[in-house]
Amino acid sequence: MLSMTNISKVYRSEMVQTNALRDFNFQVNEGEFIAVTGPSGSGKTTFLNIAGMLETYTGGTYQLDGIDVGRLSDNGRAELRNQKIGFIFQGFNLIPDLNLYENVEVPLRYRGIKAAERKRRIERCLEQVGLGARAKHVPAQLSGGQQQRVAIARALAGEPRFLLADEPTGNLDSLMARQVMELLENINKDGATIIMVTHDPELARRAQRNIQVVDGQICDFKLYQGGLEKQRAGAEV
Amino acid sequence: MSELKPIFNALWRSKTGALLLIVQIAVTLAIVSNAAFIIHDRVSFLNQDTGLKAEDLFRFNLYTFGKNVDIAKQQEIDETLLRAIPGVADAVVINQVPLSGSGDSTNFHLKPTPQQSRGARAAFFMADENLLNTLDVKLEDGRNFEAADVVYSQGFDKTANVLLATRSYVNELFPDGDGLGQTIYLGDNPFKIIGIIAPMKGPWLDDEQADNVALIPQVMAAPFKRVLIRTEPGRRGEVMQQVEKVLLASESERVVSRITGVDKLLLEQTSQDRLMKNMLLVLITVLLLVTALGICGLALFNVGRRTRQIGTRRALGAKKSDIVRYFLLENTLVSLIGIVLGVGLALAMSDVLMRHYSLPRLDNWFILYSLAGIYVMGVLAVYWPAQRATLISPSIATRSV
Numbered sequence: 001m002l003s004m005t006n007i008s009k010v011y012r013s014e015m016v017q018t019n020a021l022r023d024f025n026f027q028v029n030e031g032e033f034i035a036v037t038g039p040s041g042s043g044k045t046t047f048l049n050i051a052g053m054l055e056t057y058t059g060g061t062y063q064l065d066g067i068d069v070g071r072l073s074d075n076g077r078a079e080l081r082n083q084k085i086g087f088i089f090q091g092f093n094l095i096p097d098l099n100l101y102e103n104v105e106v107p108l109r110y111r112g113i114k115a116a117e118r119k120r121r122i123e124r125c126l127e128q129v130g131l132g133a134r135a136k137h138v139p140a141q142l143s144g145g146q147q148q149r150v151a152i153a154r155a156l157a158g159e160p161r162f163l164l165a166d167e168p169t170g171n172l173d174s175l176m177a178r179q180v181m182e183l184l185e186n187i188n189k190d191g192a193t194i195i196m197v198t199h200d201p202e203l204a205r206r207a208q209r210n211i212q213v214v215d216g217q218i219c220d221f222k223l224y225q226g227g228l229e230k231q232r233a234g235a236e237v
Numbered sequence: 238m239s240e241l242k243p244i245f246n247a248l249w250r251s252k253t254g255a256l257l258l259i260v261q262i263a264v265t266l267a268i269v270s271n272a273a274f275i276i277h278d279r280v281s282f283l284n285q286d287t288g289l290k291a292e293d294l295f296r297f298n299l300y301t302f303g304k305n306v307d308i309a310k311q312q313e314i315d316e317t318l319l320r321a322i323p324g325v326a327d328a329v330v331i332n333q334v335p336l337s338g339s340g341d342s343t344n345f346h347l348k349p350t351p352q353q354s355r356g357a358r359a360a361f362f363m364a365d366e367n368l369l370n371t372l373d374v375k376l377e378d379g380r381n382f383e384a385a386d387v388v389y390s391q392g393f394d395k396t397a398n399v400l401l402a403t404r405s406y407v408n409e410l411f412p413d414g415d416g417l418g419q420t421i422y423l424g425d426n427p428f429k430i431i432g433i434i435a436p437m438k439g440p441w442l443d444d445e446q447a448d449n450v451a452l453i454p455q456v457m458a459a460p461f462k463r464v465l466i467r468t469e470p471g472r473r474g475e476v477m478q479q480v481e482k483v484l485l486a487s488e489s490e491r492v493v494s495r496i497t498g499v500d501k502l503l504l505e506q507t508s509q510d511r512l513m514k515n516m517l518l519v520l521i522t523v524l525l526l527v528t529a530l531g532i533c534g535l536a537l538f539n540v541g542r543r544t545r546q547i548g549t550r551r552a553l554g555a556k557k558s559d560i561v562r563y564f565l566l567e568n569t570l571v572s573l574i575g576i577v578l579g580v581g582l583a584l585a586m587s588d589v590l591m592r593h594y595s596l597p598r599l600d601n602w603f604i605l606y607s608l609a610g611i612y613v614m615g616v617l618a619v620y621w622p623a624q625r626a627t628l629i630s631p632s633i634a635t636r637s638v
Contacts, residue, residue: 045635054552054632075556081631082554093549093634097247109240110554138250154553166635 001161001193002028002051007060009046009216020046021216024060028195030161033188035207036197043216044197045166051195052085052164053077065161082110086155086192088184090167092147094139094154100126101135104154111158125153129183145176152183156192163187165196169203181206244567254535255571262575262611265528267582270607271590272517274599279514283507287336288437290373293326294467294499295477296334301460303490309389309458311488316365318483319464324472327371329364330456331465333440335372336499338506340440345451347410349425357409359402359449360439364465365456369401371467372437372452377404379417379432382454386431389456396423397455401432406449428453442506465499473498528611529618532571536564536622540629547626548633557627564623565616572615576608583607 007024010017020043028034038044049055050062053069062069065084072080086107087093094103101122108118126132129149131142139147148168155163165184169177181203188194196207204210212219248255299315301308312330319328333340340360348354362368366382381401388397400421407416407430420427428451439450468476481493504511540547547560555563587599 049632049635052552052635054635055630075558078551078554078556078631081552087552087634089549089552089634091545093545093552095247095546095549097250098243099246102243102246105243106550107553110550110556110559158554 001030001065002026002195003061003063004051005061007050007062008058009043009050009055010058019216021050021057023217026211026218028162028193031188031191031193032209033185033194033207034196034209034211035204036195036211036213037199037201037204038213038219042213044213046216047213048164048166048195048197051162052087053081078110082107082158084161086158086160086163088148088151088155088163088165088168090170092139092144092151092171094147094150096139099136099138100131100142100150100153103139103150104157107154107158121157121159122153125157126150128156129153143176144172145179148172148176148180149183152180152187156187161193163192163194165194167197167199169198169200177203240566241570244563244570248567248570254538258531258535258571259575259578261528261531262572262615263578263582265524266576266579266604266607266611267586268524269521269611270579270583270604271586271599272521273607274587274603275590275596276514276517276521277603278597279510279517282442283510283514285438285442286436287442287503288374288435289335289499290467290470291336291500291503292498293373293470293473294335294465295473295497296331296337296463296465296499296502297480297496298494299330299462299464299484299491300494301488301491303488306488306490308460312456312458312462314487315464315484316367318487319466319480320367322476322479322483324468324476326373326467326469327367328464328466329367329371330462331368331371332363332457332463333360334463334465334499334502335360335362335440336438336442336506337440337502342439342444342446342449343423345410345421345423345428347419347421349422349427355410357406357449358446359406359451360441360444361400361451361453362439363397363453363455363457366454368452368454369434371465373467374437375435376401377433377435379430381432382452386454387456388454389458391458396426397453398427398429399431399454400428401434401452402430403436403448403450404433405436406446406451407433409446409449442503443510525611525614529614532568532615532618533622536568536619537625539564539567540622540626543626544629545633545636547629548631551629551631552634560627560629561620561623564619564626568615568619569612572612576612579608579611580604 004024004026007021009021010019036044036047050057067080104122104125105118108121123132126135129152131146131149169180172180184194198204316328316330319325342358342360344356344358346354346356365387366384369376369381386397386399388395408414410416410421411419416430417433418430420429436448437450438447441447466476477496480496484493583599583604590596591598
């Protein structure tokens with residue numbers, strides 16, 4: 001359902017050319033929970049941005065649900081992003097001036113969903129993350145873990161096929177991190193495909209598959225129910 | 238409209254900037270609508286039809302100091318000399334100059350004093366039978382003066398007994414419209430209305446009865462006199478240069494002064510109004526500019542403050558047009574609140590101006606035009622910052638805090 005072939009991303013400035021991704025080949029199947037790890041600057045976030053269509057790539061082919069992303073306009077990418085992808089950010093990225101209900105509502109409004117349906121989804125998702133009673137609170141009134149749960153509710157409300165999580169526990173203490181991770185695992189069990197970028201090897205181990213990115217290429221570790229298999233760098237996964 | 242609710246909530250939670258802008262928009266609307274109304278009022282005043290071709294008319298003063306000069310006789314000679322100058326259409330010695338900003342008016346009544354009767358004030362111009370032609374005002378009804386109607390006097394020892402008047406003046410005295418041929422009185426001196434002339438202004442434009450004008454066929458001999466000359470179109474300049482030479486050649490013991498075009502007199506008379514109009518225009522321009530900068534500045538500030546938020550919205554599926562729309566709606570909300578307050582403030586300001594400066598009541602259309610103008614200006618002012626906001630990449634959402 002997600003397929004990247006020979007994807008490259010080059011950042012150019014006047015003096016420097018940086019190859020953030022090189023010959024990046026990657027496939028994701030429906031219902032997978034994949035952890036993407038790697039050292040800082042390895043290209044994890046660039047990969048996530050391209051997977052989420054937050055930025056364009058320089059070369060290669062990227063297909064999402066059979067749609068060639070490279071052929072889409074800016075509006076087309078925004079629409080596809082809104083319909084198929086839910087984002088969970090390290091910094092939560094809740095809008096501080098909006099209450100929880102309004103925050104979860106944001107992607108639904110961009111999709112043009114009617115008010116009654118929006119209400120139903122928002123209430124269900126806030127309940128799912130255990131914050132149904134706090135819909136009228138603003139983010140500043142919540143702990144970090146609660147804010148991240150709101151962000152998860154916001155990602156879920158659009159009923160996306162993919163959840164892209166960028167260090168979702170990076171700003172949380174271990175207890176909160178465990179709770180968020182359990183939430184993501186439950187969401188995955190319910191059928192959502194999750195790609196999670198993380199520095200935390202413990203969390204990565206809880207995913208079904210672990211992709212390690214080094215120097216813009218995949219150095220792949222697979223984790224299947226405790227089994228460990230290493231593949232050569234740059235191999236198709 | 239449901240989109241406005243979260244925008245309103247967001248504004249309400251960080252309201253300082255928005256509140257300041259609301260006050261600014263309200264004050265701007267109040268001042269701009271009242272100032273625009275006053276400008277319109279002044280422009281209408283300045284552009285009103287005077288009934289006279291001021292650009293072809295000029296006046297001058299003639300003071301004879303020679304002790305042995307026969308003033309009355311010299312006056313006849315002067316008029317003849319002046320009418321003979323090439324380019325002169327007609328000339329008269331006159332008691333006051335139309336559109337000059339200074340002169341006399343008096344009350345004529347339907348009955349002689351001491352009887353009580355209806356009266357009305359009019360500016361009165363006294364000259365010989367060439368007066369109507371010099372003014373180039375049409376006779377609409379009745380007849381013009383004849384030489385026999387003209388009374389030459391040393392003062393008010395004797396007076397004419399006919400006059401011409403504008404229709405507005407005659408109708409004020411005779412509301413049934415039957416004034417032509419009637420006799421009216423200045424004190425106990427009777428004047429028969431022998432003709433109705435086309436509308437013309439008296440000496441003052443800002444007089445409530447500026448259209449009330451009476452022409453009297455009387456010439457008073459005096460050492461000091463005013464002369465009014467109408468020239469053929471485009472020849473006024475050359476005639477103005479000749480009059481002094483012509484008159485002094487005939488009699489040197491006198492002074493010709495203040496040779497001035499009537500259009501210039503009119504400009505002098507209306508200089509305060511033009512100054513006020515221009516100052517109000519500058520005020521409106523500055524106010525609108527400051528408000529536009531305020532709107533643009535707040536929008537730019539918000540774009541800067543919400544960079545991550547905008548990136549997040551883009552990541553969550555907002556198209557560029559959604560971002561522009563968000564800022565336009567936010568501005569609309571601020572503008573609408575400011576406009577509602579501004580309408581009340583404009584009406585209150587108009588009330589104060591009416592009571593303290595005798596200005597007419599503010600026409601509601603000016604509030605409507607002003608609020609529409611301010612709204613459109615706000616949309617334009619916010620458009621550029623909104624466009625800048627669309628350049629924020631959605632990838633900013635994943636950057637480290």
